Amino acid sequence: MSDLRRLSDDIESEISDHLERRVRDLREAGMTAAAARERARAEFGDLSAARRDLLAIDARITTRRQRGRVWSGLASDIRTGTRRLAGQSGPTALTILTLALAIGFAAAVFSIVDQLILRPPPFIHADRLVNVRDRSRPDGVGGGGLLGAEKILGWQQQPAVFERLEAYIGAFFDLTESAAPERVSARVVSLGLIDMLGIRMHIGRPFAEGDGAPGSEKVAILSHGFWTSRFGGSPSTLGSPIVLNDERYTIIGVLARGTTLLSDDESVWLPVDLSAWGAGAPSSRFLAIGRLNAGLDASETRERANVIAAELVKSTPLADTWYLGIDEMRSASLTLPTRQTLYVLLGAVTLLLLIACVNVTSFALGQTLRRDRELRLRAAIGAGRWRLLRECLVETMLLAVAAGLAAALIAQVALDVLLAAAPDGLAFMTTRTVEIDVRVLAVMTAVTLTTGLLAGLLPGIRASRVDLPSALRDGARGSERGLSFGAGIGALVVAEVALAMVLLVGATLMSRTLIAYHALEPGFDIDKVMTAQLFLPTHRYPTEQARRDFFDALDAALRRQRGIEASAHAWGLPPAAGSLSGVLQAEAKEPLSGEQEYFANRVSPTYFETTGTRLLAGRVFTPADADDHVILSEAFARLLWRDEPAVGRRLREGSKGPWLTVVGVAGNVESRWDAAQRSDLQVYYPLALDVPAPDRRPGRSYMPRMLIVRASDLALVPAAVREQVRLLDPLQPVATFSSGAEIYTEPFAQQQFLLTVMGAFAGIALLLAAMGIFGVLSQAVTRRRREIGIRIALGAGSRRLISMLVGRGLALAAAGAAIGTGASLAGVRTLEGLLFGVSPFDAVSFVLVVGLILAVALVACWWPTSRALAVDPADVLRSE
Amino acid sequence: MPSKEASLLQGNLDVLILRALSEGPSHGYGVARWVWDATGGELVVEDRALYIALHRLEERGWVSASWGASENNRRARYYRLSTKGRRALARKQREWSAHAAAMFKALGVKP
Numbered sequence: 003m004s005d006l007r008r009l010s011d012d013i014e015s016e017i018s019d020h021l022e023r024r025v026r027d028l029r030e031a032g033m034t035a036a037a038a039r040e041r042a043r044a045e046f047g048d049l050s051a052a053r054r055d056l057l058a059i060d061a062r063i064t065t066r067r068q069r070g071r072v073w074s075g076l077a078s079d080i081r082t083g084t085r086r087l088a089g090q091s092g093p094t095a096l097t098i099l100t101l102a103l104a105i106g107f108a109a110a111v112f113s114i115v116d117q118l119i120l121r122p123p124p125f126i127h128a129d130r131l132v133n134v135r136d137r138s139r140p141d142g143v144g145g146g147g148l149l150g151a152e153k154i155l156g157w158q159q160q161p162a163v164f165e166r167l168e169a170y171i172g173a174f175f176d177l178t179e180s181a182a183p184e185r186v187s188a189r190v191v192s193l194g195l196i197d198m199l200g201i202r203m204h205i206g207r208p209f210a211e212g213d214g215a216p217g218s219e220k221v222a223i224l225s226h227g228f229w230t231s232r233f234g235g236s237p238s239t240l241g242s243p244i245v246l247n248d249e250r251y252t253i254i255g256v257l258a259r260g261t262t263l264l265s266d267d268e269s270v271w272l273p274v275d276l277s278a279w280g281a282g283a284p285s286s287r288f289l290a291i292g293r294l295n296a297g298l299d300a301s302e303t304r305e306r307a308n309v310i311a312a313e314l315v316k317s318t319p320l321a322d323t324w325y326l327g328i329d330e331m332r333s334a335s336l337t338l339p340t341r342q343t344l345y346v347l348l349g350a351v352t353l354l355l356l357i358a359c360v361n362v363t364s365f366a367l368g369q370t371l372r373r374d375r376e377l378r379l380r381a382a383i384g385a386g387r388w389r390l391l392r393e394c395l396v397e398t399m400l401l402a403v404a405a406g407l408a409a410a411l412i413a414q415v416a417l418d419v420l421l422a423a424a425p426d427g428l429a430f431m432t433t434r435t436v437e438i439d440v441r442v443l444a445v446m447t448a449v450t451l452t453t454g455l456l457a458g459l460l461p462g463i464r465a466s467r468v469d470l471p472s473a474l475r476d477g478a479r480g481s482e483r484g485l486s487f488g489a490g491i492g493a494l495v496v497a498e499v500a501l502a503m504v505l506l507v508g509a510t511l512m513s514r515t516l517i518a519y520h521a522l523e524p525g526f527d528i529d530k531v532m533t534a535q536l537f538l539p540t541h542r543y544p545t546e547q548a549r550r551d552f553f554d555a556l557d558a559a560l561r562r563q564r565g566i567e568a569s570a571h572a573w574g575l576p577p578a579a580g581s582l583s584g585v586l587q588a589e590a591k592e593p594l595s596g597e598q599e600y601f602a603n604r605v606s607p608t609y610f611e612t613t614g615t616r617l618l619a620g621r622v623f624t625p626a627d628a629d630d631h632v633i634l635s636e637a638f639a640r641l642l643w644r645d646e647p648a649v650g651r652r653l654r655e656g657s658k659g660p661w662l663t664v665v666g667v668a669g670n671v672e673s674r675w676d677a678a679q680r681s682d683l684q685v686y687y688p689l690a691l692d693v694p695a696p697d698r699r700p701g702r703s704y705m706p707r708m709l710i711v712r713a714s715d716l717a718l719v720p721a722a723v724r725e726q727v728r729l730l731d732p733l734q735p736v737a738t739f740s741s742g743a744e745i746y747t748e749p750f751a752q753q754q755f756l757l758t759v760m761g762a763f764a765g766i767a768l769l770l771a772a773m774g775i776f777g778v779l780s781q782a783v784t785r786r787r788r789e790i791g792i793r794i795a796l797g798a799g800s801r802r803l804i805s806m807l808v809g810r811g812l813a814l815a816a817a818g819a820a821i822g823t824g825a826s827l828a829g830v831r832t833l834e835g836l837l838f839g840v841s842p843f844d845a846v847s848f849v850l851v852v853g854l855i856l857a858v859a860l861v862a863c864w865w866p867t868s869r870a871l872a873v874d875p876a877d878v879l880r881s882e
Numbered sequence: 883m884p885s886k887e888a889s890l891l892q893g894n895l896d897v898l899i900l901r902a903l904s905e906g907p908s909h910g911y912g913v914a915r916w917v918w919d920a921t922g923g924e925l926v927v928e929d930r931a932l933y934i935a936l937h938r939l940e941e942r943g944w945v946s947a948s949w950g951a952s953e954n955n956r957r958a959r960y961y962r963l964s965t966k967g968r969r970a971l972a973r974k975q976r977e978w979s980a981h982a983a984a985m986f987k988a989l990g991v992k993p
Binding site for chain 1: 949
């Protein structure tokens with residue numbers, strides 16, 4: 003500690019100065035030298051204690067002064083850094099903007115992943131919550147999944163397994179009191195569900211004992227979103243009525259914002275009293291959530307439940323068994339493709355962030371290059387390395403902090419954009435909306451500061467390592483000795499190109515997937531049909547005849563509208579309309595081995611004409627067709643009868659099913675569940691008058707139907723349909739419209755989403771990489787102006803100059819593409835399962851991307867090269 | 883120098899040092915002399931305490947110190963009153979006279 007040594011020397015001199023003066027005065031007063039010295043010592047007091055105390059004080063003073071100097075140095079660095087950056091407002095703003103975009107999107111994606119995957123569902127005791135499904139066998143196989151009220155009530159009495167068990171189910175209701183009837187999505191929940199999950203109320207009360215019982219006042223709770231959009235968020239909504247299916251409900255509460263159970267569209271929550279519903283009532287089935295007994299080991303849950311189920315069946319016989327399927331609720335419930343989509347998205351945004359970080363680094367490196375001469379001079383006159391490093395770090399920190407602040411604003415917008423672009427149903431089972439919260443902001447801050455630090459480190463170390471002898475030798479001349487610095491920037495550009503390439507490959511594979519899908523023959527005219535969901539209530543349309551009359555009248559009215567060619571109604575439209583599975587058997591033949599998965603649809607006679615599905619043999623349905631008439635797809639007919647004609651033959655599903663007569667064979671249509679699973683087996687049933695009514699609870703129910711309209715201009719259809727339906731039945735709501743093309747691409751919604759996002763990210767990445775190449779070459783031209791001038795003066799042809807510069811640019815791009823190819827090959831594995839019709843290692847995609855990168859690199863070379871060619875040798879030589 | 887036993891409270895020593903330096907910059911010995919002369923030798927100040935008080939005042943920013951040459955051309959540490967110290971002295975003087983007046987009044991003695 004040289005500081006302490008200096009301090010104690012100072013203290014020593016001060017004390018001895020004092021003692022000398024005192025001795026001198028005392029001797030002048032006539033004392034002897036020895037006596038005077040002794041007296042002076044005595045008056046001073048304990049010398050060593052004095053030294054110790056003074057040293058402690060002085061050390062404190064010194065530390066504080068040093069700290070003050072660092073702060074004021076930092077403040078001055080910040081001031082000059084800001085001034086320097088402001089002097090180059092264009093490039094600075096661009097750098098900040100790209101980093102802000104990257105951080106903003108990263109924050110948005112992270113908030114989605116965090117709140118949907120990383121965190122447990124936001125319910126109380128979430129670690130013990132389980133999804134409970136109906137199973138008919140102890141090994142968890144069989145059963146419909148939905149539980150009857152009786153089974154739920156029985157299990158509620160089994161505290162050894164469930165501390166609590168509650169039920170819920172989705173339903174739709176017509177909101178009929180208003181001028182424009184609307185169909186709203188509702189959740190019917192058991193009385194304790196809200197309490198068990200700890201869902202908070204925004205206002206009002208949750209359901210309580212007595213709600214939902216027969217004869218009690220009908221009550222409803224609104225979602226926050228529905229309350230805001232429909233009731234203007236007014237607190238006076240409490241106690242006011244809402245008319246659902248022509249019945250008045252009293253609104254008793256509004257849920258906390260963002261609460262969702264199954265999807266984000268759950269406008270109204272209604273109570274169901276399971277015990278009042280229970281014994282004797284026609285079955286209605288529910289989904290269930292349970293909270294496991296705290297003392298129960300998770301591994302023994304199923305075993306314990308099976309033992310109890312086996313006992314229960316003896317004491318309380320049930321129509322089916324007492325077995326359950328119990329699944330842990332680890333996080334929000336997401337489908338596998340959605341989860342994969344989110345991870346891919348997180349990867350993509352991380353790449354974007356890395357590129358933006360590299361961009362900041364190369365910007366900062368460019369800054370030190372520009373100030374090369376100044377830095378060398380300062381190093382030569384003794385500026386410390388730490389000081390030069392600090393300057394660089396301050397500069398990148400300024401950039402990062404500015405970007406971080408901007409990103410805080412961008413993040414919310416980015417999140418809205420992503421959620422709007424995302425396929426429906428991204429968020430399930432959560433009581434919070436995905437939002438930018440404190441956690442996300444903390445991560446953003448960390449990312450921002452890390453970016454600033456990392457980006458400043460490389461240029462800072464470069465700047466602080468100015469090689470003194472060479473700096474002195476040629477520091478005064480703007481020579482070519484920046485080449486080692488240039489190599490640093492070159493490496494960064496290569497990294498940028500490589501990272502951009504990974505994103506480009508991902509986006510290309512996604513677009514090849516969609517192209518491959520759209521290249522398929524759908525088998526019907528997806529671009530000519532528009533669909534609408536209609537739910538006809540059984541109290542106004544009690545029979546199939548009544549429903550048929552409605553649709554016939556609607557069809558006649560619609561056909562009179564300009565541009566509308568035909569209409570039909572059906573269960574749905576391919577590719578994902580109703581799927582069934584079973585063992586199939588042709589008459590007079592052995593049943594096919596194994597279960598077949600096939601698609602089933604019930605359609606009106608005009609379905610084939612309206613959708614443009616080809617009829618290959620036989621006839622389409624007539625209004626007179628009975629329920630045992632079917633039309634099969636070509637593949638289905640071939641599966642049963644090979645090349646023999648199918649029309650007139652009979653088949654059945656299962657060994658006891660009724661025999662079905664084939665009246666026609668239709669062309670195969672594209673039918674699939676998702677990117678990976680499809681089938682050409684399709685069967686069409688008529689919407690026959692003798693269709694047995696499905697087993698439904700008493701009171702109101704709704705028959706869902708898809709209205710399909712064929713038109714030359716689809717944009718005109720919604721208004722026409724709404725108008726004609728209103729004329730026919732003013733009480734009938736028309737739910738969402740979707741075009742045939744929208745329905746057709748639904749199985750690839752995730753891919754479409756990923757293509758949009760990755761495409762945008764890849765575009766930004768490519769632009770940054772191009773800017774990097776441009777920057778390197780511009781720098782080279784500026785630094786080598788003299789050399790270029792001399793070469794031109796000596797008669798070097800422009801061809802040599804061009805090949806030198808363009809060659810350098812392309813070399814950087816090619817190096818980046820080479821590394822990027824390796825990185826992509828490693829990265830594309832994550833896309834497996836999302837791809838269709840293209841291999842993750844698709845050579846064409848890789849070649850396309852490399853070609854695109856080289857082409858963009860060429861464009862980036864253009865301007866610097868033409869600037870070099872314009873160098874006037876006379877000018878250069880004069881200026882030296 | 884000290885002949886009579888009389889203790890000096892820390893705060894009081896600070897005021898005296900500030901007052902001493904208000905006459906002009908001085909080294910530690912000069913401050914000690916001033917205190918001795920000004921109090922007529924009534925107050926005993928150990929030199930050690932005086933120096934500690936000086937360095938504390940420096941830490942507080944009331945005085946600033948710098949090295950200069952002494953009369954015999956050796957290094958000597960000179961103290962000077964800072965603006966902050968000057969303000970502190972004025973405040974302490976006000977407080978002291980109010981305090982002293984109150985004490986005199988309470989004890990029924992005249993200054």
